[in-house]
Amino acid sequence: MDSDFWSDNRKAQAVMQQLNALREEVTTWESIATQLQDLLALAQLLEEEPDEDMQAEVVQSIPPIEEQIEKLQFALMLSGEHDERDAIVSIHAGSGGVDAQDWAEILLRMYLRWAEQHHFKTEIYDYSEGEEAGLKSATVEIRGRYAYGYMRSEAGTHRLIRLSPFDAAHRRHTSFAKVEVIPDVEDSIEITIRPEDIEVDTYRSTGAGGQHVNKTDSAVRMRHLPSGIVVTCQNERSQIQNREVAMKILRAKLFELEQKKREEETARLKGEHVQADFGNQIRSVTVHPYSIVKDHRTNFETGNTEGYLSGDVDPFIHAYLQDKAGGVDATEQA
Structure with missing residues (x-):
């Protein structure tokens, strides 16, 4: 209600976005509370007057609410200064020649599918094609609440081990790609660029x-x-x-x-030793001689390489954030 509120339009819009996000969060929790109260009232009625159809309806209503609560509880771990912001993701082919460039493109496709599953908007700002296949580098912005909070777990070097489709002898190759993730902080900080x-x-x-x-x-x-x-x-x-x-x-x-x-x-x-993280692989994907995806920071792993490369990255993101928050050991979660 401040008369000067809209004098700085960019700042006002940022405040309104934050307000809308908070309002949405509160509304979601209130909606869950209302649903639980209604289900409790129905359960009490069923104790007095049993009805098999209504009981089945109540039972079927519980899992979706539990899943929603689990997602909201998980979001509580996204409490970093910029976790709520959009993410700018850059992918660079590393060592491994054509295979590495193909691997970089596979990663880009994987993250685009992951973003789509989360109803995030994406926009590719830069795409440098590989000489024979794949890409040399690409930059994409993922827009949505907590996009950076989720994606920051993906920053680092990713390794792929497979039978190369570009090798006439079909030998096993190891290739690398680097993922950089930074928050879109344009409206929140002052960076002077002369x-x-x-x-x-x-x-x-x-x-x-x-x-x-x-x-x-x-x-x-x-x-x-x-x-x-x-x-x-x-x-x-x-x-x-x-x-x-x-x-x-x-x-x-x-x-x-x-x-x-x-x-x-x-x-x-x-007095702590600072180690550069460039070149230290954070995750390995092996599709030959066996199928496994393993995160070397949390030890979380899965044998479903196909699902992972199709965008099922959430289990690894969850394991990373739980590990950072001092939660359940990722190996136990696996």
């Missing part, structure tokens, strides 16, 4: 084809000279739109860099 610290190149879009490719130099490559960070965007039709998106991603990456510096300095002052 114009003289930015070097911008434009080029013709080289996406997967069709509507994603145009005949003008609308794609943007932006380099931040002090940090060496490079971001690209070729999704939008206009160069101006691509510049705006590239700047948003750059701000997020600079924020992440600053956060890492602070964490490393804190660890140094505490």
Whole structure:
């Protein structure tokens, strides 16, 4: 009701988004409480006047409510500063040649399917095709409440072991891909970027084809000279739109860099050893000579590689968050 509330439109919209999210959360809990009260009242009536059909209806109503409560309880673990925000996910092919580029594309497809299952919106900002197959790198934004809270468990190096479809001798190959996950913090922090610290190149879009490719130099490559960070965007039709998106991603990456510096300095002052996580595989997918997906941080594993690669990533996300929260051991959960 403050008369100056809408004077800063961006800030006001951020507050309204937070308000709507909180209202939705409270409404959900109140709805569950009402359903449980109604079921309890029905159960009391059935004790006095048994009715098999109504009893079956009550019993069938319980599992969906239990599942909803379980999801809400799990969401309580997503209490990080930026967990509620959208996620910017970058995937880079690592060592392994064509197999690694194919593996990177498999991961992109897996996360897009996971996002779709959670009713999150996705937008691919950059896609660099592989020379023979797959992709060299791709950047996608996943939009939805807690998108970053879920996806931060996926940051790191992922390994694939399989019989290579690109090897004429059909030998077993090991390939790697790196996943980077950062929150979209554009509206929550102030990152000063001086114009003289930015070097911008434009080029013709080289996406997967069709509507994603145009005949003008609308794609943007932006380099931040002090940090060496490079971001690209070729999704939008206009160069101006691509510049705006590239700047948003750059701000997020600079924020992440600053956060890492602070964490490393804190660890140094505490006398702890800081180990770079680049190249340390967090998860391995093996499809030959046996089928298994294993997370090396939590020891959670599954033999359903097909389901995992089709987007069933939640068990690994849950195990990671429970492990971080000091919950049940992931091996017991498995």
